[in-house]
Amino acid sequence: MSRRLVSPQIARSWLLVPASHPELFEIAQASDADAIIIDMEDAVAANDKKQARKDTLAWLNSGHRAWVRINDASSDFWSDDCAALKKAEGLEGVMLAKSESSSHIDDTADRLPDGVRILALVETARGVQQVERIANAPSTFRIAFGTGDFKRDTATGEDPLALAYARSQLVIASRAARLPAPIDGPTLDLAKLPAGTAHAKEMGMSGKLCLTHAHAATINEGLSPSDDDIAWAHGFITAFQASGGKITDGSDLPRLARAQKIVQQAEDFGIEVAAAEVSHSGY
Structure with missing residues (x-):
């Protein structure tokens, strides 16, 4: 039985799959995740970027569809990522790592086919400060919160209260720009996932990233009406x-x-x- 297709505007579980492990692509596609993101950024070592890009393109051009997380606009890999994805037939959209300004969104859109949706991943203090402009960039489709990198950038702790301000900024900016509610970062511990998902929902977020397909069902349940x-x-x-x-x-x-x-x-x-x-x- 094929899984139910959920619009990315309301997608709850967003599964990040390492582009360096193409054997996982089919597993991800068969999972409960509402959306699949092939990760060519943090999940891939620098020496493996070229092969990962090649494998991602081959999969997207063989009848499959997915989102792709590309490297940030200041990296050495961003330009090649964009160039490769111009040839990707099954590209659902792009997640732009470390989105820190509206120009990052605009410049990325200029290098991709017309109309490609951009999911802005905000994961730094500068990104949070600029989130209103990021949300209002013409090509921004939705905003996601990169909690791991944000905590590293700001030396923020694990207490959910420490991230409340940043989460609220994403929620308010998304609503003011008439975007779908934002996507929260992953909760790595399965035992803490129900509470983490409930907290994201309470904060006004309607999606959540995950790094394993085993988390998708819990996220879907937690972000759905009871x-x-x-x-x-x-x-x-x-x-x-x-x-x-x-x-x-x-x-x-x-x-x-x-x-x-x-x-x-x-x-x-x-x-x-x-x-x-x-x-x-x-x-």
Whole structure:
């Protein structure tokens, strides 16, 4: 059975696959991940870049589709990455490492085929400072948070509170620029993944990177509306319609909007709740 295709605008799990290990490409494609990113940057040693680029291009030109993380615009590999991907038939879009300015986005777009979507990976203090301009660059499709490099760049610790400001900046900039909600960085420990995913959702993020396909299902579940959420949403909409759309107080329209969003998400992700579970409570 083929996996359900999820639009990258709402994709929850983004699986990074080392470009130096093409034997993993098929495994990634068969996984639960909503989106696959072939990683030609940090996951590949400098001496292996050329072969990894060649293997990535061969796979994308053999009927497969994926995103590709390219090296940052200040690196020695960026130009060759862009040139190679101009010939990639199955390119879904590009993740630009260490996005630190709108010019990084614009210059990358100029070197790629027209209309290629760019996922701006913000992973430095400078990137966070410039995130509003990055979000408003014409070719920016969505923003992701490179938590590992950001912590290294800023000497930030592991406490989620330490990254709250940066995460909020990405969320606010994305919303103001009318972009989809941003994608959080990976949680490496599977035991901590449910909490990490819940925190990302609480912060207003709607996607999460992962480095192994084993994490995709947990991320998808954590970033999807729960059965209780969906049951409440259907019940609220049913009760609201039954009342003839009567407004009882100022919370009705916000709750209606939330209910409609939940129902749409459930439809987009293929989640169904039995009719017996639908609750009319909360109206």
